[in-house]
Amino acid sequence: MFRSIRLKLTVFVILLLIFTTLAFSIVTVKIENKTILNEIIKRAETSSKSAAAVAAYSLVSGDSLGMDHIIFKGKSSNNDVEYMAIVDKKMRILAHSDIKKRGEVLKEAEGPTLKNDGDGTVVREIPFSKGKIFEIYTPILFKGKSLGSVLVGVNKSVLLNAQSFARKRMFWVCASILLVAMIGVIGISILITRSIQELASGVEDLEQGKWGRSLRVYSRDELGKLTESFNKMSRTIMDQQEEVSKYTRQLQTLSENAPFGMVMIDKDGTFKYINPKFRELLGYDLNDIPNGKTWFRKAYPDPTYRHHVISTWIDDLEGFKSGGKRPRTFTVTCKGGTEKIINFIPVQLETGENLMACEDITELKRAEEEKAVLHEQLRQSQKVEAIGRLAGGIAHDFNNFLTVIKGYSELSRIGLKENDTLRGNMEEIQNATERAASLTRQLLAFSRRQVMEMKVLDLNTILKDLDKMLRCVIGEDIELVTVLAEDLGRARADVGQIEQTIMNLAVNAKDAMPSGGKLTIETTNVELDESYARSHVDVKPGHYVMFSVSDTGVGMTPEVRERIFEPFFTTKEKGKGTGLGLSTTYGIVKQTEGHIWVYSVQGKGTTFKIYLPRVNEPLEDIRKEVLKEELPRGNETILIVEDEEEVRKLTAKILERQGYRILETFNGDDALLACERHKSPIHLMLADIIMPGMSGSELAKLLKPLYPEIKILYMSGYTDNAIVRHGVLEKGVNYIQKPFTMEGLARKVREVLDKDSDKHP
Secondary structure, eight states, rough: OOOOOHHHHHHHHHHHHHHHHHHHHHHHHHHHHHHHHHHHHOOOOOOHHHHHHHHHHHHHHHHHHHHHHHHHHHHOOOOOEEEEEEEEOOBBBBESSSSTTOBBOOOOOOOOOOETTTTEEEEEEEETTEEEEEEEEEEEEEEEEEEEEEEEEEEEEHHHHHHHHHHHHHHHHHHHHHHHHHHHHHHHHHHHHHHHHHHHHHHHHHTTTOOOOOOOOSSHHHHHHHHHHHHHHHHHHHHHHHHHHHHHHHHHHHTTSSSSSEEETTTTTTTEOOOOHHHHHOOOTTTTOOOHHHHHHHOOOOOHHHHEEEHHHHHHHHHHTTTOOOEEEEEEEOOOSOOEEEEEEEEOOTTTTTEEEEEEOHHHHHHHHHHHHHHHHHHHHHHHHHHHHHHHHHHHHHHHHHHHHHHHHHHHHTTTTTTTTHHHHHHHHHHHHHHHHHHHHHHHHTTTTTTTTTTEEEEEHHHHHHHHHHHHHTTTTTTEEEOTTTTOEEEEHHHHHHHHHHHHHHHHHTTOOTTTTEEEEEEEEEEEEHHHHHHHHHHHEEEEEEEEEEEEEEOOOHHHHHHHHHOOOSSOOSSOSSSSSSHHHHHHHHHHOOOOEEETTTTEEEEEEEEEEEEOOOOOOOOOOOOOOSSOOOOEEEEEHHHHHHHHHHHHHHHHHTEEEEEEEHHHHHHHHHHHOOOOOEEEEEEESOSSSSOOHHHHHHHHHHHHTTTEEEESSSSOOTTTTTTEEEEOOOOOEESOOHHHHHHHHHHHHHHHHOOOO
């Protein structure tokens, strides 16, 4: 009801004063009334007793005049007396203040006795014509005997008037006391409450955030000390608040500029705060996700995954109780529908609220996955590279052996008649060496040691030329579909190698569809960007010409897919494949600086995609030269440099048979000595590339100044960087691959000799 402590205190004290004064007045009035009554009666008794004391002589002597005098004197001496009389024992009036009543006999009046002294004096309250009256009976004694009585009547109105006056007097006294007390109370309350009000005002200021106002100290008492303590507390709070505000601003700045998302969640799961980075990462604000329930529903729309996430959070909340915390990684659906991999770090505060920090690790996870893929690709590449080096080394020596076998079997067959049994045997030897040579070529292709004659070509043209052959290879139960891009770009590659790649992939697809199916060959222009290059260890970003070979066959398991490019690895039955088809394709593509990738699903089929670097150069003629049946001949001088004796002798014999003059040497130093002894011109040097000591290319550099017109032809079953760059012949370099045939050697020598110039030393 009352909000002011001053008013409460004032009202309380005033009411207390009023009640106290009222009680005091009542008690005082009662006491005073009794005192007045006693005083009136006492005065009447005095008059009565005085009259009785002197009336005895008059009564004995019968002196009526004396008794009248006594009555008159007694009544006149006391204004309170209404009447006064002297009566004998029989209550006959002997003298009366009212003379008319002399001689009357009074009847004993009835009324309560107010006082009865031991001397015979009796005070009673009796009825009277004017109301009530107090009557005092005092016996008149003479020598111990009662002669009569003196009656004194005092009107009660005297008492009432006296009491009324006393009450009025008491009222004014109490009113004066109350007024003075109220003024004092109000003054004291002001003195007391102004300090309290000042304190209350200070508390209100604190509540409203108005720190640091010093309160006025009105006294040096307890309230004054309390006010001073409050001022100190206020200044301390202000300093602490400024410090807290400083830290709050710093935390706010930190939160607003944090590189990770932050969410504050209260005890009942309501989201209280979301920082800008969280909105940037996931797109949600407080209106979108006001609480945890809405968050789980929107961020994890899949019910099964949502249940997993919630279960994990429940386990983590249990861990919070023991002070534990650990990051959690979940896939979150953003507001726009995209998915991100988010790392959450929960922290439970002492207040019971939860602070959730979150970081987008999508790119990190993708990078880790790409790193794992690249690591696996690198491992596979290194494994294939190691196998390739081994295979290339074997092929080099093997080609030397095949050259000798193939050459001598050809020479032997020439001298035999058609019906000679030995001729058939020689043909079988030649067929076997041809198959062996094909095997070594595949090994060299895989090891990227095969010499390639690069030309700018159009893949669409090659596929059109191979269409009929492809249909024959795959059979009638497989449908061949070609989808060729009209604006297909050009690529630089070895035509024969690309044809071999297409045929290898077609045969592989045919074997994957034993019950028939569909083979689709497609060409298109593609651009492989930085993102693709990061996930594929051997790819350079740029523009490519792509052709793909897709089948609807049985597909491959991941385990098989990892090994398909390994030489001699095959899933075919024994005797149905060498396991070199795809490894050869792999080597050809890599040597062309291209990229090959495989997509396969078990039961659905497989797609091989070949990417060749796109070039902006004019097309070159890729038509094959029609050879004449007769082997070319000549009479020029040829210097043969070969460290393998059998190969050297065979080569010399074949070329001598074609009319050439031959100088045989077994290494570079021997060749230089032979040139010094030979005074005539040397027209052609036919040298092995790799020899002990001086290589074929180094020897050519020394001979060129001596014989400016000399032509150079290299031969080898294995190449190095001496005449090739990444397996591709340098422009102007002449080369013949071992094992060669007699016809191949004769035609290649004649071709080199007939050239106008030779740019290679």
